[in-house]
Amino acid sequence: MHSWTDALRFAFQPVVNLTTGGVSALEILARPETGDVLAEARRDPELDSRLAVSAVRAAAGKETMLPLHVNVFAGTLADLGGLTPLHDAVREAGRLPWEVTLDVVPPYTHVPQAALLEALAALREQGFRISADGVGEGDLPLRLLADISPDLVKLDASLLARPATVRAMRTLCDELGALLAVEGVETELQCAAVRSAGAQLAQGELFAPPARLPTAEVYVPPCSPGVPPASRTGPSVREFVRPAALLPAGASAGQVRALLTGSPDVSGVLLVDRAGVPVRSVHRSRFLLSMSGRYGHALYADRPAAKHGDPPRTVGIDATAWEVLDVVAVGDRDRTSDDVAVVDEHGRCVGVVRLADLVRALAETRVEEAAGLNPLTRLPGSDAITGEVDRRIAEGRTFALSWLDIDHFKQVNDGVGFAAGDELIRAVGQALTAAAVGNTRVGHIGGDDFLVLADPEGLNPLAASVLEAPWSAGGRPVTLSLATVVCPPGSVTDHRQAAACLAPLKKAAKALRGASWVLGRAGLPGHEVRRGALPVGTPEPGAVGVEPGVR
Template sequence: MRSWMDTLRFAFQPVVNLATGGVAGLEVLARPETGDVLAEARRDARLDARLAVAAVRAAVRRETLLPLHVNVFAATLADLGGLAPLSEAVREAGRMPWEVTLDIGPPYAHVPHGGLLEAVAVLRDQGFRIGADGVGDGDVPLRLLTDLAPDLVKLDASLLGRRPAVRAMRTLCEELGALLSVEGVETEKQYAAAVSAGAQLAQGDLFAPPARLPAADVYVPPRLAGVVARPRSGPSVREFVRPAALLPVTASAGQVRSLLTGSPEVSGVLLVDRAGVPVRSVHRSRFLLSMSARYGHALYADRPAVKLGDPPRTVGVDATAWEVLDVVAVGGRDRTSDDVGVVDRRGRCVGVVRLADLVRALAESRVEEAAGLNPLTRLPGSDTITGEVDRRIADGRAFALSWLDVDHFKQVNDGAGFAAGDELIRSVGRTLQSAASGSARVGHIGGDDFLVLTDPEGLGPLAASVLDASWSAGGRPVTLSLATVVCAPGSVADHGQAAAWLAPLKKAAKALRGGSWVLGRAGLSGHEVLRGSRAAPVRPQPAVAEPGPG
């Protein structure tokens, strides 16, 4: 009698890195020819565990070196207290546990959370990475999600139309140190939304459908104009992580050579200890050159590969692209093309980044930034400031958004000339920029209008720098008006709402005489007048009787 294993096949779907367009891993999916094995596995923990083992072995038969994503039900882990057979299967395959992400899926409703968390702790100690699957389309409680502290959160593509929910999930992922992946991406519109939301990974039929053979190439749509990932202080290294080619530190030079010659896309190998910590880095070209030299194979083939390796260059998963460049800059020029290992909080390798990916991304960001600079002041435009506003909203941070302009600027231009007006605008911009410290951002949105984004506590010094100065153009005295809205966490949903609260404050500031500053708070009516005085009302003159004919 044939068992379900006789009719079970597996398909592979690529997990795509949205920054590099490369394949970051493969999800292994069970595809039974008859029956509903997954429904049975949901009820039978041991059957589900056998499916996970079979998935790893199926991937090994396809000789893929890519990291694997293996599905397992939450109830299975809670019932079994771990997956001992899976650990054994990974070892037998010659793979490392940290090359396998266990995508823990719903239902969670009747799963003992204590037992699940204990099982996850065991798997983490063994080196497996943990993913929370079906978020947004399942029943995972938020508290359990934070207790799991997954390395990866898989968000259902159906949530992409609900921007506040996606932003909140991205913020949570940043707090947990997790990557955000979107699954079920089928359209280019969904792809654009995933990029805008700041997701690092995605999968779906748009890139490549599940197939019996692991896909080497995937379709990645070109970035649409205006679709950029959320701005940050330098791109995160997480956006550029590629799968690492890993071998144990005990590997021989012959084993390294076999891996490199059989995988031309691999640029280097990291030799790791039993905990997954990089010990040596083997660069493809230098290694193969040594092996191909006269007597090279005879000298090195059976010797430990560490003899031909270099000290590894590593960065943490929270590093920025600029920090990677700092690491690359240290040492000899012959190592500038080496992969840089990316390590987690325990020092275990979770992938590598390539210098070419970083340089290209940083160059693109500089070009985009330069294109958005105002030609008069060389300050960024409104898009940069509003993008930063959205980031702070998503991060749950309080901020103050201010608008500043020159009073009666048309009269200044008409009376003093446009050259004097331009020089005044440049001077105001320089003063704002020099007064902006820390995380403050200054933007010139055109004409005599500026936007300033600061932390609430940084408002006073910056306001004083421009309002206490004596301004003039062509010998004529000039005053400035400043309007500020302070936004507490949760008071606005996006930069549009912040701007809507700022608009009436701007009008109120312009209604005051002299240099003025009006401050309001999002969600609260009224405002404070911190500088300036109200214009005296115009009193109607009494009517004078016309003298009658007399």
């Protein structure tokens, strides 16, 4: 018996889902009262393995139903492989492996990568989920991170001082199919930055400090109106996953009743087979109503709970919120409040989503989008476009940012009236929207000014469709001016720099006669006149290199 076991205690810290405001899991943290057992565990894989086993047993003693996060050093996994004692401890605690996430902790230097990846593959085969901990502060190479392909990536809050890095990590997580969490969040300002960067999960003293007893009571600040959420066309179901209440497929109605009466926040129970695949769904209200009738408990308590359940509604972990709504819309109306089970690629349950969470989040998204629309054209304003510019910069994508306006628009308003001017602006907005294909985004930033964000290969057809059209207001012919800056990866750092590159091109386009189009490249001098007549006596500017596909 080692002396460290007598002086070792464990604390539990909630992992908070920023979308639902609930606790998605509990991380178990070793808290030695004497000595530095963690430093010893870093050097001793056997000790580290025993620590992980002790953590699971400590959680079992606290009777928490929440999923668990257990820390294990990368070197331990490479040395010991599949951690059979940990798997046994999880089973003995009445848990399923997919309820446990292993937080793989650095250092990675000198850790045999092939052995580490082999161990992680074995753990995944058993059902464990994998988290890459300490990313950004540790020594985890990006190539190895991609090879690990974790279910979760944890960043330190210090990286919030570099928001572009966090946004880039969110993009990488999306590509890897992982969630992004930020640890060590202590202030509401940091929480707002976490949300703005697109992280879905967070931990820290702000929400709840580590405590000897597990808690699901956390403080989550409301969304700041000054911090726009990450805009995504189809929110991933991963953002809404809650812990599932699971019981074996053969559980009795009495066991289900005991679970529900002891956990008032649980809205339903999923009965799963030995592989963790949902086979029946037991809805809280319908079940308790059937059990509350005369002789209900006496008749049903010892009978299989599956008889009180329904076929489970399931979606894959890669589904969008809209796909969940499609699943809910099919079938009996009295089941619209049922939880939807979220399953992994093996069909195993990894959590549930609630319809209320989806409807609230999607409604808020629509309200925010509507508030940002220009009332004249119903197009989004500059914030939506500049936010998308920043995302494309973080993703390392080449993009073309264009500004378009109506020449001498004040004279149009003065000559034919503001109603005709408004009609012309609406028509231009409709033409731009109709010409936008693929990833093109159109915004109306006020007055007669529009922003267009597009891939370079989409520029020519868009420019032709709006510049070659015969525009007029009140019978008075008008022309348009278009300025474009092509931004390859690394040429600009954010939307402000892209806009600064666009400013002189706008001036050059307005200096031309007739419908005009000027194109430049970020970081390079000069510009190319694509359309429009030069003022008399103006020398032809030298053409600059342009992204293939835009000529």
